[in-house]
Amino acid sequence: MPEEEGGSLIHVAIEAETLFKIGPLSFTNSMVGALLASVLLLLAAWYITRRSALVPGRLQSALELPVELMTGIVAGSSSRWRGYVALILGFFLMILVANWIGLLPGVGTIGITHVDEAGHEAMIPLVRPASADLNFTLGLAIVSFVMFVYWGIKANGAGGYVKELMGEPLYMAPLMLPINLISELSRLISLSMRLFGNVFAGEVLLATMIALAPILVPAVFLGLEALFGFVQALVFALLAMTYIGTAIAEHHAGGDHAADNGHATDHSPAAEAAAS
Amino acid sequence: MGAFFEAFQVDVWKLAFQVINFLILLYLLNRFLFKPVLARLDERSSKISKGLEDAETAARDRELARAEREAAVTEARKEASNLIANANKIATDTRNEILAEARAEAEKVTERARQEIVAEKDRAMAELRAQVADLALAAAGKLVRSEMDGPTQRRLVEEFLAESKAANGKGAGARN
Numbered sequence: 484m485p486e487e488e489g490g491s492l493i494h495v496a497i498e499a500e501t502l503f504k505i506g507p508l509s510f511t512n513s514m515v516g517a518l519l520a521s522v523l524l525l526l527a528a529w530y531i532t533r534r535s536a537l538v539p540g541r542l543q544s545a546l547e548l549p550v551e552l553m554t555g556i557v558a559g560s561s562s563r564w565r566g567y568v569a570l571i572l573g574f575f576l577m578i579l580v581a582n583w584i585g586l587l588p589g590v591g592t593i594g595i596t597h598v599d600e601a602g603h604e605a606m607i608p609l610v611r612p613a614s615a616d617l618n619f620t621l622g623l624a625i626v627s628f629v630m631f632v633y634w635g636i637k638a639n640g641a642g643g644y645v646k647e648l649m650g651e652p653l654y655m656a657p658l659m660l661p662i663n664l665i666s667e668l669s670r671l672i673s674l675s676m677r678l679f680g681n682v683f684a685g686e687v688l689l690a691t692m693i694a695l696a697p698i699l700v701p702a703v704f705l706g707l708e709a710l711f712g713f714v715q716a717l718v719f720a721l722l723a724m725t726y727i728g729t730a731i732a733e734h735h736a737g738g739d740h741a742a743d744n745g746h747a748t749d750h751s752p753a754a755e756a757a758a759s
Numbered sequence: 760m761g762a763f764f765e766a767f768q769v770d771v772w773k774l775a776f777q778v779i780n781f782l783i784l785l786y787l788l789n790r791f792l793f794k795p796v797l798a799r800l801d802e803r804s805s806k807i808s809k810g811l812e813d814a815e816t817a818a819r820d821r822e823l824a825r826a827e828r829e830a831a832v833t834e835a836r837k838e839a840s841n842l843i844a845n846a847n848k849i850a851t852d853t854r855n856e857i858l859a860e861a862r863a864e865a866e867k868v869t870e871r872a873r874q875e876i877v878a879e880k881d882r883a884m885a886e887l888r889a890q891v892a893d894l895a896l897a898a899a900g901k902l903v904r905s906e907m908d909g910p911t912q913r914r915l916v917e918e919f920l921a922e923s924k925a926a927n928g929k930g931a932g933a934r935n
Contacts, residue, residue, distance in 0.1 A: 499773070511768075617769050
């Protein structure tokens with residue numbers, strides 16, 4: 484927990500703090516968080532697949548559980564779920580681990596002391612949960628944006644995608660095109676800002692609680708934050724899935740169109756409700 | 760917009776770092792985690808569906824076997840009742856045959872007996888007739904003896920004997 488001379492007791496920087504610089508490139512503590520999350524995930528993956536039995540052991544099935552759970556959800560979203568299931572699983576697992584890293588003891592409290600130009604002494608945490616950095620959440624949102632545009636173009640063709648943006652009666656295009664463009668772009672912002680806001684707020688809340696009542700009380704909020712971290716990961720992944728699912732389903736002629744659309748819209752209200 | 764990104768310290772480098780980190784992670788996870796786990800899930804679900812299918816097949820087979828057994832039992836029962844009916848028929852026929860035969864035999868026996876009786880009666884009648892003739896002769900003899908006994912009769916008898924002897928001897932001599 485950072486201390487500030489004469490300032491408030493609680494300080495969580497809104498931006499990821501730079502640990503060191505190599506030339507023009509600055510390395511932040513959220514990058515450390517992202518790398519740590521990646522390493523943890525790869526270790527878990529290695530453990531699961533190391534000797535994978537058809538009838539898994541207890542730890543193996545516990546680690547497989549989130550993958551199975553998400554696969555089950557994604558498989559219900561569209562008949563072409565195999566094309567994007569890896570992406571959704573990746574979003575979910577990466578965000579989940581990145582969120583939960585903020586709950587580990589030492590994260591946010593172990594750091595290097597930094598003295599700025601004004602002489603203020605501040606502690607910069609070594610690790611910051613990656614999802615408490617807008618770079619991370621925006622990066623993931625950009626990936627998902629690119630993917631659902633890509634899937635939309637792949638399913639309906641470039642012309643079909645543009646036609647879809649222009650709206651149904653063509654004479655309404657001048658009105659509908661900007662609205663649809665804004666709607667598409669707003670997904671980018673909503674995805675990234677929702678995740679960032681939740682995790683960052685969680686970090687601030689935890690820091691506040693630890694500062695106010697260092698014993699027992701933070702444990703409750705740690706539990707809550709664990710839940711929120713899970714929910715936010717789920718929300719991000721499910722929204723990305725829904726966007727891709729609708730991009731595939733819309734104007735996709737054929738018998739499975741209705742089924743695809745139905746599934747996609749089945750999931751979206753739940754996802755939106757969870758998001759709010 | 761610039762100020763917004765400034766406030767959050769968003770820049771291309773940090774963004775690129777996160778995106779590239781995520782993409783590399785995604786590639787590795789997909790290769791080493793998702794694909795094997797998905798394959799295993801598929802395998803498991805196919806195994807389960809195969810198991811269900813097998814169970815269904817087994818149930819169907821059992822049902823088939825039961826029907827077969829029932830059919831066999833019905834068949835056997837029918838066969839048995841056929842056999843019994845046949846046996847009954849044969850027994851009735853045999854009995855009738857035997858009865859007819861017995862009746863015929865009895866009739867034959869009766870007929871023979873009747874014939875024997877008739878023959879016996881005829882023989883008895885013949886015998887009776889002979890005896891009656893003898894008696895009549897004897898009676899006649901008695902009557903005749905009383906009329907002509909003594910030397911007259913003897914002479915008559917001797918003459919008769921001699922005549923018959925002579926006839927016999929002549930005949931024999933001519934033959935010899």
